Amino acid sequence: MNKLQVISDFDMTLSRFGCNGRRCPTSHNILDNSRVISEDGKKKLKDLLHHYYPIEIDPNRTLEEKRPLMVEWWTRAHELLSQQKIQKGDIAQIVRESEVMLRDGFNEMFDQLHKYNVPLFIFSAGVGDILEEIIRQANVFYSNVNVVSNYMDFDDNGVLRRFKGPLIHTYNKNNSVLQGTEYFQQLSTRTSIILLGDSMGDLTMADGVPSVENILKIGFLNDKVEERRGKYLDAYDIVLESDETLDVVNGILRYILIKT
Numbered sequence: 001m002n003k004l005q006v007i008s009d010f011d012m013t014l015s016r017f018g019c020n021g022r023r024c025p026t027s028h029n030i031l032d033n034s035r036v037i038s039e040d041g042k043k044k045l046k047d048l049l050h051h052y053y054p055i056e057i058d059p060n061r062t063l064e065e066k067r068p069l070m071v072e073w074w075t076r077a078h079e080l081l082s083q084q085k086i087q088k089g090d091i092a093q094i095v096r097e098s099e100v101m102l103r104d105g106f107n108e109m110f111d112q113l114h115k116y117n118v119p120l121f122i123f124s125a126g127v128g129d130i131l132e133e134i135i136r137q138a139n140v141f142y143s144n145v146n147v148v149s150n151y152m153d154f155d156d157n158g159v160l161r162r163f164k165g166p167l168i169h170t171y172n173k174n175n176s177v178l179q180g181t182e183y184f185q186q187l188s189t190r191t192s193i194i195l196l197g198d199s200m201g202d203l204t205m206a207d208g209v210p211s212v213e214n215i216l217k218i219g220f221l222n223d224k225v226e227e228r229r230g231k232y233l234d235a236y237d238i239v240l241e242s243d244e245t246l247d248v249v250n251g252i253l254r255y256i257l258i259k260t
């Protein structure tokens, strides 16, 4: 237990992929679809999503091919969002009005990790201010939770003017964007890792951990399941398909935490 840490992606890993027969929103989508975005802005953001999302999940393109295109997507979306005069004070209401849902079992997972003082590092290419608000509203933003993500930069009047760097996208979730945070150095004795992700990009999230002794990689395969199964099975130790719960993760945690 003293050696364990959990490193997790957020969108479509801790949050649900599907709900009520529809796609659940990502932290970006929560903003894109909100009442504070103009109709023209919504259309442009949706066009970007329809163009770049199929590229993000395309199993036939290499990560080298995808990386510059992901930078293009995030940069263009953040520019559009920054033109919308989004108010910091509106974030809580935007999240409350959204259809976002955390995976079933999130309470048990966050509660167990908190109870046993196991650090939970959320490494997300989503929007940090939004995802923090989601976990705050779910009453699980405990002191053992740390988030690295894309944060909004508001001016003195609380209006969004840009996003802070470095930009985090699906395929640069590694040490290159953690320089200066020294998070993993502080946890150098936490050499056993449970990694939770939903993309091939999430596999590098633990690269900055100084001396990994054990790592268990659990992957949620949400979309294009048939086409991507082979690659996921090769890369992850456990692959969960069409699973909207954290039951497997909770079972493993229960086994480790209660036994030790």
Ligand SMILES: Nc1ccn([C@@H]2O[C@H](COP(=O)(O)O)[C@@H](O)[C@H]2O)c(=O)n1
Pocket: 009, 010, 011, 012, 026, 027, 028, 029, 049, 053, 056, 073, 074, 077, 123, 124, 125, 126, 169, 170
């Ligand atoms: N403008 C955008 C950019 C990205 N997304 C999606 O958000 C996900 C965030 O990444 P995680 O590392 O937290 O999973 C990513 O998978 C993109 O599909 C978006 O919706 N809008």
